Amino acid sequence: MKPILEVNQLNVYYGSIHAIKGISFHVNQGEVVSLIGANGAGKTSTLRAISGLVDSKGEISLSGQSLQTVKIYDRVKLGLAQSPEGRGVFPNLSVLENLQMGAYFRSDKSEITKDLEKCYVLFPRLKERRSQLAGTLSGGEQQMLAISRAMMARPKLLLLDEPSLGLAPMVVMQIFEIVKKLNSEGVTILLVEQNARMALKVSNRAYVLETGKIVMEGKGQDLLNDDSVRQAYLGV
Amino acid sequence: MQDFLQHFINGVSLGSIYALIALGYTMVYGILQLINFAHSDVYMIGAFSAYYGAMLLGFQNRPGIAALVILLFFAMAGCALLGFTIERLAYRPLRKAPKLNILITAIGVSLLLQYSGQVIFGADPKVFPSVLQDSVITEFLGVQLKVLDVAVLLVTFVMMLALHYLIYHTKVGRAMRAVSTNMNVASMLGVNSDRIISFTFALGSALAGVGSVLVGMKYPKIEPLMGMMIGLKAFVAAVLGGIGNIPGAVLGGLLMGLSEEMVVGYLSSTYRDALAFGILILILIFRPAGLLGRGGVEKV
Numbered sequence A: 001m002k003p004i005l006e007v008n009q010l011n012v013y014y015g016s017i018h019a020i021k022g023i024s025f026h027v028n029q030g031e032v033v034s035l036i037g038a039n040g041a042g043k044t045s046t047l048r049a050i051s052g053l054v055d056s057k058g059e060i061s062l063s064g065q066s067l068q069t070v071k072i073y074d075r076v077k078l079g080l081a082q083s084p085e086g087r088g089v090f091p092n093l094s095v096l097e098n099l100q101m102g103a104y105f106r107s108d109k110s111e112i113t114k115d116l117e118k119c120y121v122l123f124p125r126l127k128e129r130r131s132q133l134a135g136t137l138s139g140g141e142q143q144m145l146a147i148s149r150a151m152m153a154r155p156k157l158l159l160l161d162e163p164s165l166g167l168a169p170m171v172v173m174q175i176f177e178i179v180k181k182l183n184s185e186g187v188t189i190l191l192v193e194q195n196a197r198m199a200l201k202v203s204n205r206a207y208v209l210e211t212g213k214i215v216m217e218g219k220g221q222d223l224l225n226d227d228s229v230r231q232a233y234l235g236v
Numbered sequence B: 001m002q003d004f005l006q007h008f009i010n011g012v013s014l015g016s017i018y019a020l021i022a023l024g025y026t027m028v029y030g031i032l033q034l035i036n037f038a039h040s041d042v043y044m045i046g047a048f049s050a051y052y053g054a055m056l057l058g059f060q061n062r063p064g065i066a067a068l069v070i071l072l073f074f075a076m077a078g079c080a081l082l083g084f085t086i087e088r089l090a091y092r093p094l095r096k097a098p099k100l101n102i103l104i105t106a107i108g109v110s111l112l113l114q115y116s117g118q119v120i121f122g123a124d125p126k127v128f129p130s131v132l133q134d135s136v137i138t139e140f141l142g143v144q145l146k147v148l149d150v151a152v153l154l155v156t157f158v159m160m161l162a163l164h165y166l167i168y169h170t171k172v173g174r175a176m177r178a179v180s181t182n183m184n185v186a187s188m189l190g191v192n193s194d195r196i197i198s199f200t201f202a203l204g205s206a207l208a209g210v211g212s213v214l215v216g217m218k219y220p221k222i223e224p225l226m227g228m229m230i231g232l233k234a235f236v237a238a239v240l241g242g243i244g245n246i247p248g249a250v251l252g253g254l255l256m257g258l259s260e261e262m263v264v265g266y267l268s269s270t271y272r273d274a275l276a277f278g279i280l281i282l283i284l285i286f287r288p289a290g291l292l293g294r295g296g297v298e299k300v
Helices: A043-051 A072-078 A095-102 A109-122 A124-128 A139-151 A169-184 A196-202 A220-224 A227-233 B002-032 B039-057 B065-094 B099-121 B147-169 B171-181 B183-188 B193-218 B227-241 B246-266 B269-286
Strands: A005-014 A017-027 A032-037 A057-062 A080-083 A157-161 A188-193 A205-210 A213-219 B136-140 B143-146
Touching (some): A005 A043, A017 A032, A017 A205, A017 A213, A032 A169, A032 A196, A043 A080, A043 A157, A043 A188, A072 A080, A080 A139, A095 B171, A109 A124, A109 A139, A124 A139, A139 A169, A169 A188, A169 A196, A205 A220, A220 A227, B002 B039, B002 B193, B002 B227, B039 B065, B039 B099, B039 B193, B039 B227, B065 B099, B065 B147, B065 B193, B136 B147, B143 B147, B147 B171, B147 B193, B147 B246, B171 B183, B171 B193, B183 B193, B227 B246, B227 B269, B246 B269
Parallel strands (some): A032 A205, A080 A157
Antiparallel strands (some): A005 A057
């Protein structure tokens, strides 16, 4: 089976700094795949390259189509949606308006309304607060909003950048429950996380990044039990 | 009391014109964090577009609603086209350059427009076509309500309602607000931010065009440097309200117009222009974010 996302020999440079050094990985249909690693390992740079926010060298393709020549704002039309690092909700737009922005490129009004209803079923809290400004939501609610907003694009691949960042442990549990639930509904997910334990628990497969290189890969469960991963990332 | 009411009406009328022009400064700042110094000269081009448009159609001397609509159309179209072109040619290539470079470019574009204006239109003032016949509609408590003041208020009011609807109730308005808070995220959601920026320039410039017709209607003398002082005052109005803040620009414009008319009415018209800069100094000392602006505190 052809993977949904295929990354081949990806390189990212910031001036003279070589941040991503020729990494290759893929995500298959229906999988949750994690990129884990410490601060500065290159996780976010990798995602930024995929979404087009930084220039990169190498091959990135979505369902077989190369993304390198596709503009940032056209990538979502090919099925790539993201909940960005730091959530990136529009604080001065209402919750509903944020969700509508997620469906910006779509013109099928009745289907958009259906998707809105789906979001509200998944996150009743967002329904209660739909006319509130997103900036007034708690961190956890903003994360739920960012994920829902990405889902409004009906993506083939959902990118989640540090969804647990800065959230209370209870809320982190909730967010990962949501990741599992979305996946069980058929959404393919690429997850970037510092919280390696939680990420590995929900992942089919994972890649470990260290200073811009993939140093290890394997099934989520296997990495959870791997001694070197346990020492370096799980603090045991 | 009677004097006060008369000054008040004059002030609101003048202030709503400042507000229209201030909106252009504030919308562009909101989206690009750029003070578009050429905006005051776009305003000037609006007056000349209306002037030549009226000449083309033979409307120089036929005051009436039709003249008003036609002049507004020419001024708005001319300004929108110019604003769009300036952004495309001068600012877009500098999108990733340091902010200072773009600011200097804006000053350059402003000078270019002023002096090309003098070459093309001539430095001599021209008489703006008559738009509406001025007369007193009604008098109450000894206060005169004139056609021109009412027309200024009505046109401004309609424009602001339309702008409000556009920004808060349409898809493109939602995208404008999204791009102005986080351009990267908006792009990832499928917004072509360059297109939204072009639209914002065209829209803000068209409002300056409306302002130019309203001013030309009241003070029918136009010349290529006419934008400088009113542009500065509108800029102060935008800063007063909180630059980047749309309701702030309207509030700032009205306050500027009111205080100017009060100073002229009760003190002396000598202080007319000094007032604007006095307000600018005070606001920068005591409330640099403006009346409705929020400071740069970021929640993490």
